[in-house]
Amino acid sequence: MSAQLRDVAGELAGLLWREHTVYRERSGGVVIRGEHVRRWISLAPAGGRGEVLVRAGRILDGGTTAPARSEAVVPLSAGTGVLAAACRRLLAETAADAAPITPGRAAPKRSGRSSRSARSGKAARRGGSGKHTSFGSWVVLACIAGVIALFVYSTATRG
Template identity: 60%
Template sequence: MSARLRETATELAKVLWREHTVYRDRAGVVVIRGDHVRRWISLSTGGGRDEVLVRAGRILDGGTTAPARCEAVTRLSGGTAELAAVCRRLLSETAPGPSAPAPVRRGGRLGRPGRHTGLGSWAVVVCVVGLVGSYLYLTAR
């Protein structure tokens, strides 16, 4: 089974990426690395005789691999085309999502435009000034 898995991974790597590295890790899992796309795929034997566990993840800065972001179990006898379709779906799920837009700078401040002090804030300021004024008036007598 491991020889068949290695052979399938080599065929799959050629279908997925022009540039790739295929190797077996310490646990016997076959890994396909696409450093130019910063993704990896691993194939390991699944629960059944004809099943293979496919995992996909990203390659981080410095070349280390991040833990798998998604996985699926598929049939090995389905052929390279079926396996490639599963891998492409998993790889698309590992792609980073759209990043949040950067905050807009206006006048040296972050946030929305418009008035900076609301009516409630002015009411608090007036109350505090009134209390301080009352204290000073009463203590000055």
Template identity: 60%
Template sequence: MYTELRETAAELAGVLWREHTVYRERGGGVVIRGEHVGRWISLAPTGGRNQARLRAGRLLDGGTTAPARSEIVVDLSAGTAELAAVCRRLLADVAAADSPAPSRARTERPARSERLRRAGRPARSERPRRAGRPAKPARPARRRHTSLGSWVVVLCVVGIVGLWVYSRFGMYGY
């Protein structure tokens, strides 16, 4: 089955694209890559006799393949021209899926400012701005000062050191 797929893919690639690469994929199928168009086509065997699953997708930046956008089961006994027509239809579906068409909801819905104007409310640019909180006045530059707690700690340390010096040297006059 692989040789038949390989031959069919080579003929199909020649009809579809001038520049192409045909290689075998892991599942036993054949992939046709058209680098210049950014698309790929895959022919994979199915359970049926003389049938193949035909999938089409796009190539991502860096050469990796995106998942298939569309697929169909084809009869390999059909001629190359018929298979090429099916491939072109699948590639057209892939191209249509890639180009973002404007949605109906987006084209029929008016802009937010227009909806507000219709509702009788002015748009944001036409509304008066809310008065915000007044800015805090800048603090005057204050000098550093030592708090009362810091003075208590300093006095305790000085007292302990003084008691130690007195007990060590003050009693006997050394």
């Protein structure tokens, strides 16, 4: 399977980018790096026979790779054209995730996890700033106050 992946990756690299580097991973997969577009594609055997797991990500400053932003499972029997189309879609998703947001413009709607700095869904529905104490926090505070009150009461009754 790894020899077949290497051949497919070579053809795919030629379709995707003029300048590319293809190398084999320790896990048996193949990586295609496009330094000039600062993106990478990884092809690895998937769980099913004749299927390949395609992952796409960015190349960071200094040449290190960021974790994969998107992935898909594609049958190898579909051909290089279908595989290239899937790679282009994943690369487009990766580019959309990496696009800087200019001030004054609304952020594009994305599916998946939001950033840590984004407000939670409850705070957005409530319309507040998201800094209010939640019900669970009040319960914890009440339990702590109860334990302190019990300690004070038991100390006062002994003496």
